[in-house]
Amino acid sequence: xxxxxxxxxxxxxxxxxxxxxxxxxxxxxxxxxxxxxxxxxxxxxxxxxxxxxxxxxxxxxxxxxxxxxxxxxxxxxxxxxxxxxxxxxxxxxxxxxxxxxxxxxxxxxxxxxxxxxxxxxxxxxxxxxxxxxxxxxxxxxxxxxxxxxxxxxxxxxxxxxxxxxxxxxxxxxxxxxxxxxxxxxxxxxxxxxxxxxxxxxxxxxxxxxxxxxxxxxxxxxxxxxxxxxxxxxxxx
Numbered sequence: 001x002x003x004x005x006x007x008x009x010x011x012x013x014x015x016x017x018x019x020x021x022x023x024x025x026x027x028x029x030x031x032x033x034x035x036x037x038x039x040x041x042x043x044x045x046x047x048x049x050x051x052x053x054x055x056x057x058x059x060x061x062x063x064x065x066x067x068x069x070x071x072x073x074x075x076x077x078x079x080x081x082x083x084x085x086x087x088x089x090x091x092x093x094x095x096x097x098x099x100x101x102x103x104x105x106x107x108x109x110x111x112x113x114x115x116x117x118x119x120x121x122x123x124x125x126x127x128x129x130x131x132x133x134x135x136x137x138x139x140x141x142x143x144x145x146x147x148x149x150x151x152x153x154x155x156x157x158x159x160x161x162x163x164x165x166x167x168x169x170x171x172x173x174x175x176x177x178x179x180x181x182x183x184x185x186x187x188x189x190x191x192x193x194x195x196x197x198x199x200x201x202x203x204x205x206x207x208x209x210x211x212x213x214x215x216x217x218x219x220x221x222x223x224x225x226x227x228x229x230x231x232x233x234x235x236x
Contacts, residue, residue, distance in 0.1 A: 011024050017193065
């Protein structure tokens with residue numbers, strides 16, 4: 001499933017950013033290598049993979065320029081390719097890291113949290129409206145919607161709390177806040193890509209909903225944030 005998310009996400013990202021089609025298999029390959037390296041070498045690969053990806057993107061850009069690609073395009077290829085790897089390949093691999101960790105049930109909290117966070121944002125945003133949160137990126141988002149994000153995330157954490165009986169009140173609130181902020185952050189980040197391309201949806205994979213990125217944009221940011229927070233919380 002994660003491999004499919006990486007591949008389809010790479011397709012939509014490359015289209016939105018208008019990179020060369022060759023970048024689709026390159027980003028997908030980077031994601032697959034990270035995925036299987038995690039299975040064989042453990043979660044420490046998550047810290048090493050971005051460094052390897054940086055050198056790989058740099059070499060590809062230098063080679064492309066030497067072969068005749070304009071310098072501006074070469075620099076754009078290196079930066080956007082590396083950023084695409086982090087966004088589309090490296091971030092979703094954290095889902096596997098959570099599943100392989102000591103608390104795989106966190107995936108339930110994560111998935112439910114992202115879903116209820118979006119629902120809460122929609123409901124409170126429609127009900128109270130108010131000042132815009134980020135009018136240049138997503139005109140429909142409001143500060144009341146952000147409160148809805150937190151309320152939805154908090155409901156998800158409370159519902160799944162029986163899976164983590166040792167959670168204290170401040171940990172529940174912290175996890176809820178992180179899911180809420182990560183959901184909004186991921187949504188705004190994808191809105192930035194769509195603004196860059198001048199489209200309303202990242203693709204047409206899901207009729208009536210848009211592309212895959214339109215469905216997993218929040219998940220992409222919440223997964224690593226929740227993973228690293230859990231590493232700190234449950235290590236103490």
